[in-house]
Structure formats: structure tokens, C-alpha cells
Amino acid sequence: MDNLGSLNAFVQAAEARSFTAASKQLGVSPSAIGKAIARLEDRLGVRLFHRSTRIVTLTPEGALFLERCRRIFCEIEQAEMELAQTRSAPRGKLRVSLPLVGMLMMPTLSAFMRAWPEIELDLDFTDRLVDVIDEGFDAVIRTGEASDSRLMTRVLGSYSLQLVGAPAYFAEHGVPQKPADLAAHRCLRHRYPTNGKLEDWLFAGGRHLPAIDVPTAATSSTIEPLLYMVERGLGIACLPDFAVHDKIEAGTLVSVMDGVLAHSGTFRILWPSSRQLAPKIRVFVDFMAEHLFARAIHG
Missing domain, CATH: 1.10.10.10 (Winged helix-like DNA-binding domain superfamily/Winged helix DNA-binding domain)
Known part of the structure; x- marks a missing residue:
């Protein structure tokens, strides 16, 4: 001194x-x-x-x-x-960019709002690649690897895809046992909003099942309509496990061909690197890391 x-x-x-x-x-x-x-x-x-x-x-x-x-x-x-x-108590507006599938994160985001009522969430849902710093976002949630050296990153959790359908659908159309059986089923497909292509279903061993090999009953650029349709017995969908976990637990959906799908991914949260991390960003990062995948992991 x-x-x-x-x-x-x-x-x-x-x-x-x-x-x-x-x-x-x-x-x-x-x-x-x-x-x-x-x-x-x-x-x-x-x-x-x-x-x-x-x-x-x-x-x-x-x-x-x-x-x-x-x-x-x-x-x-x-x-x-x-x-x-x-x-100081975390407060103020918090601008967050989430992928379109982020609508399924609303229960966790709602819990965050209840835990930190002084923070005003400004949510932007898009699958385009945003520039976190130039566009003024406090945090961004995305899948894949982080490549911007100006950003800090933290893994929120990993997910895998599951083939699901309603019990009534399988009672009427039968339960597929192998990829080739899907040719006899109505498939509800996800279409990438960024390029308009249908998402292939990747099976163990590296085999893709392209759109042309699957009878497509409907396509959607977001997950929520697929969830709605599959719950009402309109076909089979390939959806993230965190989106269908509660519905499988409740019995409104049934998972089939478990272990056959090989598609998985990782959600990350990214925020601008700074020596002075604002309290509102710090508590948001910690909360999402602790709670977003907790229900899917712990049941």
C-alpha cells in the first residue's frame, strides 16, 4: 500500500x-x-x-x-x-438473438423473467447469422461452433434428434423398425429457412435419407407447426429431444427407432468479450446454462 x-x-x-x-x-x-x-x-x-x-x-x-x-x-x-x-442488481434491457427453434426455450426464458423482473428481455428469433457486436446484441444463442474471436462462449447443452409420432398414428399405420420402413409413412419435414432445403435424416453409419426417399406429408421452416401436426396424428417427425421430452413423458408422443438416428448438435450462448461484463448478461448466461437443458437431462 x-x-x-x-x-x-x-x-x-x-x-x-x-x-x-x-x-x-x-x-x-x-x-x-x-x-x-x-x-x-x-x-x-x-x-x-x-x-x-x-x-x-x-x-x-x-x-x-x-x-x-x-x-x-x-x-x-x-x-x-x-x-x-x-x-448492483441486474437490470435494464437485454437484447438476445435466438434461432427459430428458440420458441421452445420459452419456458426457460419465462422462468428467467420471473427470477429477474428488473431485466427487460428483447428477443429476436432468426436463423440467419447475426453480427453480435455490430447489431448490438447482448447475447446470442446458436448451434454449432463459435468462430468469432471477439466473443466469449459457453456451452448450454447438447441435443439429439428423435423420430416421434402420436400413439393413434402408429396404431393406424404401424411402427417403423428400420429406415426403409419410412417409405410407407407420412413424414413431416423441417425445411431450412436460410436456403429452403429439406433437412436430411441422418442414421447411424453415416447414411442420409434425403427428401426424395421419404414420402413428405408437410414441411415447415419452424419446429412448432411440426410439433402441432405430429401430436394430432398427421405423420412422423424428426425433432430435437428437448422439444419432445415432456410430450413423450406425458404419452402424447411416442419415440421410435431409438438409437438409429445419429444427428446431434450443441447449443452455445455467445456474448461480446469485455472486461466489464454487465450483471444482466452475467445472470442470463448463468441461468440459461443451469436451466435450459435441466428438465431434459434430469426429467
């Missing part, structure tokens, strides 16, 4: 070019400033100031040392601000 006091005396004197002005700023005598700087010069083994009766000026070594000291005090101020933020 004595060293920091000497550094502070040096910075004040260097910026004011006066021991007297520095003493008034720090509330000590000019002689105390002079002694503190003299001890600092003795310890460093260099002269920091050229002294005269009216003014003091920095030596080249003093000018270099002043820049380093400014950085030190800037880091201390930054640390104090971070600690102050951890004590």
Missing part, C-alpha cells in the same frame, strides 16, 4: 507539474510529496523529475514510468468497477 501511495504521489505531481498542486490534491504537505517521490527514485535507481524553484518536469525515464503508472491505476479502477457491478 505504501508503494501505491508513492505511485499516486508521483502521478499527481507529474500531471500537475507541481509538488504543491499534488499536495493539495492529496491533502498532504508538499514536503511529504517530495519525500515520497525521493523514496520512489531511490528504490527505482533513476531520477523521475528535473526540479527547479518554480516547476518540475519529467525526465525521459519519468515520462515512461508515468505511462506505466497510468495503466496500473486504470486497472485498479477497472477492478473496482467490476466489483461494484457485482453488488
Whole structure:
């Protein structure tokens, strides 16, 4: 602490070019400033100031040392601000971009709103690749790998796809046992909104089942209509496990050909890298990481 006091005396004197002005700023005598700087010069083994009766000026070594000291005090101020933020209640608008399938995350997002009522969620649902920083998002949830070095990232959880149908549908059309059996079924397909292509169904062993090999009863660019149709017995759908977990538990959907599908993915949350992570972003990241996949994992 004595060293920091000497550094502070040096910075004040260097910026004011006066021991007297520095003493008034720090509330000590000019002689105390002079002694503190003299001890600092003795310890460093260099002269920091050229002294005269009216003014003091920095030596080249003093000018270099002043820049380093400014950085030190800037880091201390930054640390104090971070600690102050951890004590403040998270609040304010939080802009979040989610994929279209993110509508299925609404129970978790609703729970977050109840837990942090002072945070206003501004949700944007899109499957396009957004520029987190340039478009002003506080956080983005996406699948796949993170590639932007300007962003921090945290894994929220992994998911796999399941073939599901309603009990009434299977009672009428039979239960498929292998991929080839799907040729006799009504298939409800997901279409990528970014390019209009139908999502292939990937089976163990690396085999794809393209759209042309599957009788397609309906397509949708979002998951919710497929869930609606499959629950009403209109066909078989290939959906993320977190979207159908509760419905399988409730018995409104049945999973078939378990272990045959090989498609899986990972959800990540990304946010701008910053030394001062806003409390609203910190609690959102922690909450989503803890709760988003908790129900699917723990039942």
C-alpha cells in the first residue's frame, strides 16, 4: 500500500507539474510529496523529475514510468468497477438473438423473467447469422461452433434428434423398425429457412435419407407447426429431444427407432468479450446454462 501511495504521489505531481498542486490534491504537505517521490527514485535507481524553484518536469525515464503508472491505476479502477457491478442488481434491457427453434426455450426464458423482473428481455428469433457486436446484441444463442474471436462462449447443452409420432398414428399405420420402413409413412419435414432445403435424416453409419426417399406429408421452416401436426396424428417427425421430452413423458408422443438416428448438435450462448461484463448478461448466461437443458437431462 505504501508503494501505491508513492505511485499516486508521483502521478499527481507529474500531471500537475507541481509538488504543491499534488499536495493539495492529496491533502498532504508538499514536503511529504517530495519525500515520497525521493523514496520512489531511490528504490527505482533513476531520477523521475528535473526540479527547479518554480516547476518540475519529467525526465525521459519519468515520462515512461508515468505511462506505466497510468495503466496500473486504470486497472485498479477497472477492478473496482467490476466489483461494484457485482453488488448492483441486474437490470435494464437485454437484447438476445435466438434461432427459430428458440420458441421452445420459452419456458426457460419465462422462468428467467420471473427470477429477474428488473431485466427487460428483447428477443429476436432468426436463423440467419447475426453480427453480435455490430447489431448490438447482448447475447446470442446458436448451434454449432463459435468462430468469432471477439466473443466469449459457453456451452448450454447438447441435443439429439428423435423420430416421434402420436400413439393413434402408429396404431393406424404401424411402427417403423428400420429406415426403409419410412417409405410407407407420412413424414413431416423441417425445411431450412436460410436456403429452403429439406433437412436430411441422418442414421447411424453415416447414411442420409434425403427428401426424395421419404414420402413428405408437410414441411415447415419452424419446429412448432411440426410439433402441432405430429401430436394430432398427421405423420412422423424428426425433432430435437428437448422439444419432445415432456410430450413423450406425458404419452402424447411416442419415440421410435431409438438409437438409429445419429444427428446431434450443441447449443452455445455467445456474448461480446469485455472486461466489464454487465450483471444482466452475467445472470442470463448463468441461468440459461443451469436451466435450459435441466428438465431434459434430469426429467
